[in-house]
Every structure is written in structure tokens, then in C-alpha cells.
Amino acid sequence: MNNGAVVKLVDVHKTYRTGEMEVRAVRGVSLEIVRGEFVALMGASGSGKSTLMNILGCLDRPTAGQYFLDAADVSKLDRDQLADIRNSKIGFVFQNFNLLPRTSARENVELPLLYGPQRLTNPELRAKADAVLASVGLSGREEHYPSQLSGGQQQRVAIARALINGPEVILADEPTGNLDSHTSIEIMGTFQQLNERGITVVMVTHEPEIAAYAKRNVVMRDGQVLSDSVVAGRRNAADEVKTDGAGSNGVVK
Amino acid sequence: MRVGSTINVAFRALRRNKLRSVLTALGIIIGVAAVIAMVGIGNGAKAQVEAQIASLGQNVILVFSGSTTSSGIRTGWGSAGTLKVEDAEAIRREVSGVVAVSEEVRSPTQVAAGNQNWLTQVLGESADYLDIRQWQLADGASFTPQDVRSANKVCVIGRTTATQVFGNDDPVGQVLRVKNVPFVVTGVLTPKGLSALGSDQDDVVIMPYTSAMKRIIGGTTLRNINVQVGDARQLPAAQQQIISLLRQRHNIRAGRDDDFTVRGQQEIADMATAQSKTMTVLLGAIAGVSLIVGGIGIMNIMLVSVTERTREIGVRLAVGAHGRDILTQFLIEAVALSSVGGIIGIAFGVGASRVLSVYENWPTLISLSSIVVSFLFSAAVGIFFGFYPARKAAALDPIEALRYE
Ligand SMILES: Nc1ncnc2c1ncn2[C@@H]1O[C@H](COP(=O)(O)OP(=O)(O)OP(=O)(O)O)[C@@H](O)[C@H]1O
Ligand SMILES: [Mg+2]
Numbered sequence: 001m002n003n004g005a006v007v008k009l010v011d012v013h014k015t016y017r018t019g020e021m022e023v024r025a026v027r028g029v030s031l032e033i034v035r036g037e038f039v040a041l042m043g044a045s046g047s048g049k050s051t052l053m054n055i056l057g058c059l060d061r062p063t064a065g066q067y068f069l070d071a072a073d074v075s076k077l078d079r080d081q082l083a084d085i086r087n088s089k090i091g092f093v094f095q096n097f098n099l100l101p102r103t104s105a106r107e108n109v110e111l112p113l114l115y116g117p118q119r120l121t122n123p124e125l126r127a128k129a130d131a132v133l134a135s136v137g138l139s140g141r142e143e144h145y146p147s148q149l150s151g152g153q154q155q156r157v158a159i160a161r162a163l164i165n166g167p168e169v170i171l172a173d174e175p176t177g178n179l180d181s182h183t184s185i186e187i188m189g190t191f192q193q194l195n196e197r198g199i200t201v202v203m204v205t206h207e208p209e210i211a212a213y214a215k216r217n218v219v220m221r222d223g224q225v226l227s228d229s230v231v232a233g234r235r236n237a238a239d240e241v242k243t244d245g246a247g248s249n250g251v252v253k
Numbered sequence: 254m255r256v257g258s259t260i261n262v263a264f265r266a267l268r269r270n271k272l273r274s275v276l277t278a279l280g281i282i283i284g285v286a287a288v289i290a291m292v293g294i295g296n297g298a299k300a301q302v303e304a305q306i307a308s309l310g311q312n313v314i315l316v317f318s319g320s321t322t323s324s325g326i327r328t329g330w331g332s333a334g335t336l337k338v339e340d341a342e343a344i345r346r347e348v349s350g351v352v353a354v355s356e357e358v359r360s361p362t363q364v365a366a367g368n369q370n371w372l373t374q375v376l377g378e379s380a381d382y383l384d385i386r387q388w389q390l391a392d393g394a395s396f397t398p399q400d401v402r403s404a405n406k407v408c409v410i411g412r413t414t415a416t417q418v419f420g421n422d423d424p425v426g427q428v429l430r431v432k433n434v435p436f437v438v439t440g441v442l443t444p445k446g447l448s449a450l451g452s453d454q455d456d457v458v459i460m461p462y463t464s465a466m467k468r469i470i471g472g473t474t475l476r477n478i479n480v481q482v483g484d485a486r487q488l489p490a491a492q493q494q495i496i497s498l499l500r501q502r503h504n505i506r507a508g509r510d511d512d513f514t515v516r517g518q519q520e521i522a523d524m525a526t527a528q529s530k531t532m533t534v535l536l537g538a539i540a541g542v543s544l545i546v547g548g549i550g551i552m553n554i555m556l557v558s559v560t561e562r563t564r565e566i567g568v569r570l571a572v573g574a575h576g577r578d579i580l581t582q583f584l585i586e587a588v589a590l591s592s593v594g595g596i597i598g599i600a601f602g603v604g605a606s607r608v609l610s611v612y613e614n615w616p617t618l619i620s621l622s623s624i625v626v627s628f629l630f631s632a633a634v635g636i637f638f639g640f641y642p643a644r645k646a647a648a649l650d651p652i653e654a655l656r657y658e
Contacts, residue, residue: 054652057571059571059651059652059655060652079575079576080575080576080577083570083573083574083575084573086571086572086573087572087573088573092571092572094655098564098567098568098571098655099568100269100565100568102269102270103265103269107265111568111569111572112572112573114258114259114261114262115258115569115572115573115574115575115578116573119257119258122261161572165573
């Protein structure tokens with residue numbers, strides 16, 4: 001296995017043009033993230049975190065600079081090629097979960113499989129989805145609609161969807177932004193255990209307490225990296241949940 | 254590439270919005286049902302007219318009293334009494350290829366037998382009339398040329414008249430009082446059904462035209478003359494000869510209009526079928542408009558649905574859907590709605606036509622081609638009206654779609 005950089009940004013710029021206005025959202029970011037890292041991306045509102053995440057997630061292309069994902073240059077790929085990269089190498093987790101309404105947890109998790117290179121039968125889809133749902137502690141909830149699940153459970157369905165194709169990187173833009181502090185810790189527990197399994201996690205957060213669950217903190221200001229540091233005194237969600245006495249819902253098997 | 258999953262995706266999406274799916278399909282259901290029923294009615298009417306024209310008899314030329322205006326509008330054929338009995342005899346004598354001629358008068362008349370009264374149509378004809386119309390007797394015999402010469406008080410009656418006046422009794426040999434003149438019924442005709450104009454052809458009393466003119470209707474002119482020639486190839490020549498013969502007999506100078514109207518059977522058939530064809534086209538057009546309205550309904554709902562499902566589309570794009578997957582999904586949704594709607598609509602349309610023909614006695618004719626055409630058309634409506642919304646959905650930018658509120 002290649003233990004080099006999973007993500008490598010070289011002097012990446014992103015400039016939005018709306019009529020006469022020019023917004024330089026990202027101004028020369030160079031960043032390397034190796035396999036197995038857990039990075040928290042911080043910074044003030046408008047500092048370019050989401051813009052950078054969209055580029056990392058191949059939802060958007062940089063206006064300048066280069067982006068190597070898994071050693072392959074993806075900054076010049078076209079729309080469909082980027083879609084295939086998103087499908088196979090990247091798992092997204094959003095602040096507002098972005099689950100399909102009136103669709104069962106299972107069908108939500110199956111979604112990326114439907115756009116994958118493999119043609120699976122309905123029973124195969126179902127078996128895969130149920131296994132991933134179980135791994136995020138949601139067995140027995142396969143038939144539930146998002147409206148029948150708590151915020152934390154919805155976010156774990158979203159995490160299961162992100163995991164289903166075995167991605168290189170999980171990208172989460174403010175994954176705990178809509179959750180209370182206890183549920184946030186559970187979700188962090190889930191991320192930490194995924195990370196222990198070797199999955200690279202990059203997450204945006206405003207809260208230093210949440211960033212403390214990561215191994216590395218990158219702070220942005222005005223579209224540039226302000227600081228990049230290893231987390232000292234890292235928090236462990238599993239211990240906190242245990243001492244909290246709350247159920248071990250977020251356990252990854 | 255992955256049409257199979259996309260079909261899966263599309264049907265999942267349709268199931269998720271059952272009510273909306275049903276309402277969308279409803280427009281197509283109504284449209285297709287209307288097309289099937291309307292065209293069925295139109296075709297049924299056309300087929301009936303054609304059958305009736307054929308029942309007029311073969312190789313028949315009809316000569317009516319009175320003329321048509323130059324624009325072709327009828328001024329009441331047979332109303333202006335210009336045809337004389339002698340004209341008919343002249344045709345019989347002088348026009349080549351003629352095998353049978355029947356002088357015709359007609360009038361609605363009160364008839365009675367026992368204590369039963371009935372208003373029916375009295376036809377005065379020659380003894381050849383039933384042969385010309387290929388009209389068989391169910392019972393008894395026709396009147397003879399001798400009866401015609403002597404203006405005997407004999408008649409044959411149609412099925413409806415027989416039932417109305419004589420009930421279950423056998424009418425043959427009985428006395429029928431026509432305008433209080435006693436006639437002997439010599440025969441009962443086989444049923445012929447409705448005419449092209451919807452009147453009951455079996456509600457009739459047919460007697461020698463001499464008897465009718467002398468004893469019942471009065472007058473000295475004929476309503477029309479039925480002429481039969483032996484061979485279809487002789488029809489045009491015979492028609493010309495009749496025209497010049499009658500113009501000469503009526504002293505019509507060159508350049509003046511005829512005071513009679515000659516119609517070949519083919520012309521009558523053409524006119525009648527043209528009318529029913531117009532009706533079919535008209536009905537079909539009305540129904541087609543409703544199908545297009547149904548299609549616009551689909552487009553409308555699909556457009557709303559694309560806006561409403563922007564976030565869904567964003568999620569799909571984010572997890573790896575290509576623009577083409579989204580396009581196919583929305584197209585399949587539209588086509589599924591419209592073609593399922595089409596199938597249900599066909600069922601309803603066929604059902605409606607059945608109901609009309611069973612309970613209202615309307616002749617309807619559902620052709621396989623109209624079923625196939627309306628199914629294909631409804632599927633095409635789905636593609637046509639689904640394409641624009643589908644393309645709109647496929648062109649969405651994933652980031653903007655995800656951010657859509
Ligand atoms: N599509 C766009 N068009 C124009 N400008 C944009 C667009 N997206 C973002 N921007 C601008 O780019 C800058 C960075 O935005 P971005 O969303 O990356 O900030 P952020 O760090 O994620 O902020 P927050 O913490 O509030 O989410 C902002 O000034 C924003 O207005
Ligand atoms: Mg942001």
C-alpha cells in the first residue's frame with residue numbers, strides 16, 4: 001500500500017467571479033495529508049474552508065494550482081471523471097445530513113452503489129447496505145425514514161452512505177453543526193474509530209472542542225493556511241461516552 | 254452503461270411520491286381514454302355508414318326532383334316536384350344498361366290495424382324496388398308489376414311496423430288501414446337496421462307507387478327515381494344519358510341549371526364517408542388536444558419536481574451520478590408515467606366505448622392501430638415533455654444543488 005500523501009494540494013487558488021466582482025476564496029494553499037490522518041480544518045466564517053473542501057471532494061476544480069488525489073492529478077478532469085472519483089474514492093458527510101426524504105436508511109446508503117462501476121442485484125445492494133449500517137450501530141433501523149431518526153442517527157446513516165464504496169477519504173463539512181454536544185461526541189467517536197481502521201478523515205469545524213478529537217488542526221484565514229499543528233491533548237470520544245454512562249450507540253464494529 | 258440501476262432509481266422515486274405520480278399520469282389517462290373512445294365512436298359511425306351505403310344496392314343511380322345550388326348545398330331533394338312518372342318510363346326505355354327502375358314517392362302516414370295506431374313512412378315504389386335494394390322478404394311475397402299497373406291496395410311492411418301494429422300476430426294476409434284505406438299485407442321484410450342518418454329503415458310500409466300516389470299521398474310528381482344498371486362500368490355513361498334525357502324532356506336550355514339532381518351511389522357513399530371521416534378527425538383532434546394538455550401536465554410536474562428535488566439531485570451528483578444518469582432517470586420517470594397512464598387510459602377508453610355501444614347503442618369500433626398509436630404517442634409525449642425538465646436537472650451544478658434551500 002502507498003503510504004504517501006492521499007491528498008496533495010500545490011498552490012491551489014479558487015477565485016469566484018460574479019459579474020464585475022471577484023472573490024478570491026482560496027489564495028495559494030499547499031497541503032499534504034497522508035493516509036490515516038484525521039484533520040480538523042478551522043477558521044473564521046468566510047475564510048475559505050468549504051471552498052477548499054469542495055475542491056478536495058472533487059465537487060469543484062481549482063482555478064489555479066494542482067490537486068493530487070492518491071497520486072493522480074485530478075485538477076484537470078472533466079465532469080464525469082470527477083463524478084467517478086467522488087463515487088469510488090471520496091465519502092461526503094454534510095452538516096445537514098442531505099439524506100433523501102421518504103427514503104429508507106437502507107436505500108439512502110445504497111445510493112452510491114447505484115452509480116458505481118459494479119452492477120449489483122437488489123439483494124446484493126441490500127446486504128452491503130445493511131452491513132455498513134450495522135457497522136455504525138444502526139442495525140434494526142434499515143427501514144426507517146430519515147424523519148423517523150434522531151439527528152445523530154441521521155448523521156450516522158450519512159456516514160454509512162459515505163463508507164459504502166470503501167473511500168480513501170471521508171470529507172465532513174461541519175458534521176456536528178446541527179447536533180447537540182452529546183450527539184456530537186458520539187459522531188466524533190464514530191470518526192475516530194473509522195480513522196483507527198485506517199480511513200483518512202478531513203473535517204471542518206468551528207468548535208475547538210470538536211477539533212480536539214482530530215490528530216491535526218489546520219487553521220485558515222482569508223483563503224490561506226494560517227497554522228498547521230499536531231493536536232496536543234487529543235480527546236478520546238469512546239472514553240468520554242463510557243464515563244458519561246450513555247449508550248454506546250456510535251460503536252464501530 | 255447503467256440503465257438497469259437508473260430504472261431502479263426512477264421507480265424508487267416514483268414510488269416515493271405515489272400521489273403525485275398518480276395525478277401526473279391522470280392527465281395522460283384522460284387524454285388517451287378520450288382518444289380511444291372518440292376515434293372508436295368515429296370509426297364505428299364510419300363503418301356503419303359504409304354498411305348502409307352498401308345496403309342501398311349495387312350500381313344504383315338516384316335521380317331526385319329539384320336541384321342543388323352551385324355551392325353544392327341541397328335545397329331539399331325531391332321537394333320541388335319536377336320528376337314525372339313518364340320520366341322514369343323514358344329512362345327505362347332509352348338509357349342503355351338499365352336493368353331496373355323504381356319510381357319513388359314517400360310520406361309519413363298514420364297506419365292502423367285492429368285497435369293499434371302507428372305513424373310510419375309510406376314508400377311508393379315499383380315492383381323492382383326490393384331487388385334494387387337487395388332487400389329480402391322474411392315472410393310472404395312482394396307486390397307484382399300487375400299490382401303496380403292496377404294500383405292495387407297491397408303492401409309489404411318492415412319489421413318495426415309489423416311489431417308495432419300486429420304485435421306477435423302474423424301480418425301476412427291481414428288488412429292494414431293506411432290513412433283509413435284498407436291494404437292487404439302480402440309480405441314482411443327482413444330487418445335492415447338504422448340508416449346513415451339514424452332513422453329506422455324497418456319502420457316502413459312499401460306499396461306500389463301508383464297506389465300511393467292515387468290513394469294516399471296524392472300529387473303527380475315523384476320524389477326520386479331509383480335506377481339500377483347491370484354493370485358498374487356502365488354507371489358514368491348511364492348517368493350522362495339520364496342527365497341529357499331529362500334536360501331534353503324538361504326543355505332546359507343550355508346554360509340553365511338542371512331541375513333535378515343525379516347522384517351515383519359512389520358519390521353518395523363518398524359524401525357520407527367524408528362526413529363521418531370529418532367527424533372522426535374532429536373527435537380525434539379534440540381528444541388529441543387533451544392528450545397534449547396531459548403532456549404539458551407531465552412537463553409541469555416534472556419541472557416542479559426538478560426544482561423540488563434539487564437537493565436530491567445534488568446528493569446524487571455528489572455520490573457519483575453522471576449528468577447522463579440524472580437525465581435518464583428523469584426521462585424514465587416521465588416515460589413511465591406517461592406510458593403507464595397510456596395503458597390505463599387505453600383500458601378506460603375501450604371500457605367507455607363498450608359502455609356506449611351496449612347502453613347507448615352507439616356503434617363503436619376500436620381498432621388495434623388506434624390502441625398502438627395512442628400508446629406510442631403517450632410514450633412519445635413522455636419523452637417530449639420530459640426531456641426539457643430532465644436536461645435541466647442533469648445540467649445542475651452539484652455544489653449549487655446541494656446548497657439549494
Ligand atoms: N459560489 C460562490 N460564488 C461566489 N462567491 C463564493 C461562492 N462560494 C463561496 N464564495 C465566497 O468565498 C468565500 C469563502 O467561502 P466559504 O464558503 O469557503 O467559507 P467558509 O470558510 O466555509 O465559511 P463558513 O464557516 O461560514 O462556512 C466567501 O467570501 C464566500 O462569500
Ligand atoms: Mg463553510
